[in-house]
Amino acid sequence: MGKLEGKTALVTGASRGIGRATAQRLAEEGALVAVHYASNDEAAAETVALIEKDGGRAFAVRAELGVPGDVHELFLGLEQGLRERTGTTTLDIVVNNAAAQTAAGLAPEDVTPEDFDRLMAVNAKAPFFIVQRASSQLADNGRIINISSGVTRVANPEQLAYSMSKGAIEQLSLHMARHLAPRGITVNSVAPGITDNGSPVFDVPEIVEAMSQLSAFKQVAKAQDVANVVAFLATEDARWITGAFIDASGGTLLG
Template sequence: MTGSGGLEGRTAVVTGGSRGIGRSIAERLAAEGALVAVHYGNDEAAARATVATIEEAGGQAFAVRALLGADGDVDTLFAGLRAGWGDRPLDILVNNAAFIDYGATIDKATPESYERLFAVNVRAPLFITQRALPLMRDGGRIVNVSSGVTWFATPEIVYAMSKGALNVFTRSLANSQGSRGITVNTVSPGITDTDMNMNWLRDSADAQRSVAAMTALGRHGRPADVADAVVFFASDDARWITGQTLEVNGGLLLGPPGER
């Protein structure tokens, strides 16, 4: 884990920071010098492993548990943050945690699946951000992690709807927080090797070849590909960018495949 130290002295929260894209984001922020709160819901071992990896590389991090979508989730999260870094202000918030229900299609979605998806993917980022803003220094950074399913069709319609809501959240929040110099942007991953996709992608050479064939750069994404874009938005280099959605997908579905 290497970095330039461009975030030295800053604090960061990464929701869903124990695995996959979230873990890569947490590691990269720490490599740049930030003190990182690695949020997790259930997998304490994964969160502690992420913290250990960061510390072994010379970074600073701590784990904080809160089950998003449950009653009191925001209170629990911020109590853990206070315990981890005391009265220090917040500089960077990454709303990364998300849940997908592959059964929540137009014919099989239920009120229960709808409520859970929106509780984790929409309600939690909204109220975490609401609580974070009074603690955030002017010039802070908020990065929301969305999905390519906001612009290409997928059977998992409720998940796509929730991510579409997150994109709208970014634009509205960027406008309202501009007077404080707080930037708000969305990173939208394409098809990426994460636990969310492991059942059909990670263990299937055929699926990997299929994804590669419809991606200009000829492969599926890796968590680090997305993390680097998030850290850019968290940095001073992105000071004049706000309210934007960046598709980080290797050129997914640009058109008929070119010569390989």
């Protein structure tokens, strides 16, 4: 029997990359997973199909984050999907994974107010209101896992605005960990380093080789490497970890 049998989970941004691998991993442990995504219906359907092929249970929920009404739309789809399959809207696990990125090589001088607002809206504001909305329907001993990034621990001017948005999600973990502890709910941040999310850049050997040098293991991570860490935090085994920053960067932050 899987470690998450009978649990329900929401994974935002689960149509591809780390989110997809996380959805698959949680489903493998027995959770019913809501596969959230922004616009790529086909990719989300593929995540659901991959989970079902392995005997798991999942359904897709579409909602663009970072726009007015985003969290409300997400929860309408989520609650409907849960109610149809379980008869309730109880949620056990929330993984805030979806995020907006910036173009590589964007100097601080070139960040526009629109870029900044978008990063904050998708990466910080949406997770905050997802957690706020979810907390009333989260079961006791539930789990919230916020995906941050190793860039909050190393100076990288080209990622300044993105890093600020990830710093915000770490604060969400810290403060909500204390707030929700009386109910046994844990809240943690997981910080990946460079992780193959299936985007075309990971097909270019020279670029992969250069990126690999950043990790102590001289590899880029597979999405499953991060998903395994998230899945552990979702289990009962991790009940004594809360408010933590979990470095899942393959030693990138060792310097």
